[in-house]
Amino acid sequence: MKKRGLISDLAEATAFLTRLPVPERLFYQEHSGSDASWAFPLAAVLAVLPSAALLLLISTIGGSTALSVFLALCLYVLVTGALHEDGLADCADGLFGGKSKENVLAIMKDSRIGTYGVLALVFSVGLRLIALSHLAGSSGTGFAVGALICGASAGRALMLAHWSFIPPAKKDGAAAALGQPVLSTLLSGLFAPFLLLALLAVLTNSIPAVSLAVLASGVAAFMFSRFANRRIGGHTGDTLGATAQIGECVFLATLAIFL
Template identity: 50%
Template sequence: MTAIQDFIDDTARSVAFLSRVPVPQRHFIGHDGRLSRAVRAFPLAGVLIVLPAAALAAVLSAFHAPPALLAFATLALQVLVTGALHEDGLSDSADGIGGGRDRESALVIMKDSRVGSYGVVALVLSFGLRAAAIAALATVLTPSALGMALLAVAAASRTAMVWHWSLLPPARRDGVAASVGEPERGATTFALISGALIAALLLLPHGTVLAFALALAAAIIAVLTFDRIAMRKIGGHTGDTIGATQQLAEMSVLFALALAL
């Protein structure tokens, strides 16, 4: 029972960290604010966070809403629930990595609350690619299958965050990511396995093994490519690059599914 309660607490803490969803304070009693173990629940937390948007997509699909309208409404609700947390990370990472002359200038730019041209372009591409992919999926999947596919993407993209976080050292010692601790090895392994299983269980009944394999490959390539860029430009991860990883993985997986299904 203790292990189950610990996982419930980790899930609640992960939901609170990854979204603007209010979480009961009882899950934080005696908690020191570190997420080293709680990252194991990121895949499940992603599913819970995206559940309202996935339900909306399914309902709109059932009522034969225009695919583009369905896609943007789904993304709008998703952003409301997350508080655009991951989009902010993508924008800041694009500005810093794209506009920084060196490591220090890149990190300074990433801390700046203003949005530059690289950040704007990244956000336009993120919303455009995701909306186009969701609209494409809405034309080939049943309403329930569409909702399940979006939940699978949610699990996969939050798993990608943990992987990125665990592979790279902190780029700055006083950042948000560093302050909440490094992912434990066991928690990372649990997140990677559970994330893949959750995505498979949600996607395979409505798709194909090939589609799942392509989506998995797309996520892996996106994370590893971004890891190389982040390591070369800023020397590790930050809270912004962790959020950017979620966006890149979500874009990649949706793109692959739209092509394969």
């Protein structure tokens, strides 16, 4: 065990958000909870790097763009354990299928998936597949890889904001037990995605498109947060995952529309 710091927070965030093996010696002796959440956007970069490498590899050997993007997304889901996709599906079933707060939360807790959940997953995978394939064709595979990495990091930053600004829906839930990120944690978490987005925009001369994509994803995450707060009175682990998925999908789709 080691003293809490950047490495231990990143290790905790990576273990929480992915299936990547993290050496025990990197962890602090006690879980940091929400204090380590500033590292979520960095952990997302680690999670998506294998997919970015696969996308570049298949492109280099002349493989199909659509197939390479699809395989990259499959690997991405495997690395994250479909954590956020599960949250998105549960939220779709609960928020659109439930009536009272208690009914919504019960549906979200149910491991079975319904029509709304299936459709949400189809839309999520489909949007990312089409958007990244378009970006690879119109702006090059390098740009698509950059967009994939930035989208993953930005989605987790929006998840962090969702977690910070609305209260837990269940006082005895898993999300509530972790606590809520304070403002300094949120601001620290925004640094990595801001830097990545700035690099993508400047190096590819796409500042207007990237700026619009960031704005659109932020608005979408804000609207979802208001909707969840109105329906169930706050956030849950599922709404955190759904926010990341929504932000990532809207970011990539907006880029594809304007490039």
